[in-house]
């Protein structure tokens with residue numbers, strides 16, 4: 001049995017707002033792409049009550065576009081939470097400098113998504129190197145491996161690697177399933193490190209004990225809580241709502257009920273029994 005994870009992680013999709021409209025965005029069919037978490041005192045109080053150590057991983061949409069983004073980050077840090085972010089990295093230098101300063105006491109992973117439909121790989125790298133010169137936490141770049149973009153990714157990965165930035169690849173998804181790549185494309189994806197460098201495209205841990213629901217949570221902008229992304233998709237293992245008092249945190253690892261696991265956090269942090277041995 002995988003041991004109790006000392007630091008839990010909340011993936012908080014704090015808004016659906018985004019300034020980009022990527023052709024492969026998994027959220028492009030959402031009814032409302034202008035929503036954001038409004039009751040910040042309610043969210044902050046709920047996060048404060050979580051027992052033990054937690055990282056709050058902010059994502060969206062584009063989380064930097066939340067109207068009270070930096071204020072929220074500052075309050076979470078003051079609570080003693082580590083703050084990580086997944087961003088398209090389009091914010092101004094002033095805002096990014098402020099983010100680095102505010103998170104300095106407990107900086108989590110800064111994950112910058114390269115969207116080649118909006119920015120060139122060279123411009124993105126230049127900005128990343130500037131940011132890396134003063135950001136105190138780990139920094140990674142990611143890129144969705146659409147079939148059209150796949151051929152240029154080995155070279156880009158090498159250029160980024162030489163510059164000291166890890167460029168991780170994410171398989172393209174359609175309706176949250178990995179698209180049908182050809183065998184040759186799958187080989188290329190694996191050679192590039194697989195999904196987020198895990199070595200796999202998609203794995204199944206069904207039946208294995210997983211700490212998601214107890215030490216990993218998905219929270220949306222309305223406060224709805226799910227065990228993990230596949231649980232949210234299946235509309236099962238809803239854990240209540242953070243804002244109306246109905247949220248109940250799991251207490252222990254439970255068997256995984258899902259055919260495929262699209263969450264990298266539990267896998268990468270050793271929260272899934274035997275997960276690191278599986279190659280999908």
Ligand code: SF4
Pocket residue numbers: 018019020021022024025026027060061062088113115
């Ligand atoms: S930046 Fe991310 S959230 Fe925004 S449109 Fe692109 S993939 Fe979707």
Ligand code: SF4
Pocket residue numbers: 205206210211212227228229230231255256257258260261262263266272
């Ligand atoms: S799908 Fe992944 S995160 Fe969810 S319970 Fe299964 S192993 Fe854990």
